[in-house]
Structures are given as structure tokens and as C-alpha cells.
Amino acid sequence: IVKTVVYRKSLSPKQRKQVEELVARFANIFAGSLAEVLPVPGTSNKLNIPDDITFNIRVHQRALTPPQLKFLNAHIDEMVKAGIIKQASPDCVK
Numbered sequence: 001i002v003k004t005v006v007y008r009k010s011l012s013p014k015q016r017k018q019v020e021e022l023v024a025r026f027a028n029i030f031a032g033s034l035a036e037v038l039p040v041p042g043t044s045n046k047l048n049i050p051d052d053i054t055f056n057i058r059v060h061q062r063a064l065t066p067p068q069l070k071f072l073n074a075h076i077d078e079m080v081k082a083g084i085i086k087q088a089s090p091d092c093v094k
Helices: 013-025 066-082
Strands: none
Touching: none
């Protein structure tokens, strides 16, 4: 983890040293990849959406540039591999 962190160039030498020491001290709490992020047992999320609210179910997607598409697909593949999301057929999301 310590070697993968990128520090801002705007940090002063003193600030950079402090941040590097902090990252090194707590390196065991950072995840190196999505696959290392584990669910916390007993936790749940609740969306407080009023009953009278409706959402648009039609997706208005804009075209992505080739670099954006490459970036997005790589992250989607990583999340699928880590078990965070599952692939779904198009008829499931219409």
C-alpha cells in the first residue's frame, strides 16, 4: 500500500513526511484492490425514499469516448471479479 499511494505535489516536505508516516502506520487498514474490501457483518443500508416518489426508469445514456469506455469497462470487470456486482442480461434492466 505504501508504495502505491500517490501524494500531491502541493504538499510541503513536512506535510508529505507526515502523510507518508500516517499511511505506513495504518497500511493494514487500506485495501489494495476491490477484492480486499470485505462486507461488514450485521450492517445494512436503508434508503429513505418517500412512497410518493417515482423514478424515471428510462436510461438516458450519453456516448462515452474510447478512453472513458476502456476505463469504465476495466472497473466493471474488477467489480465483477471481486463479487461486488453481478452481470445481468439486458432484459433484467429494462
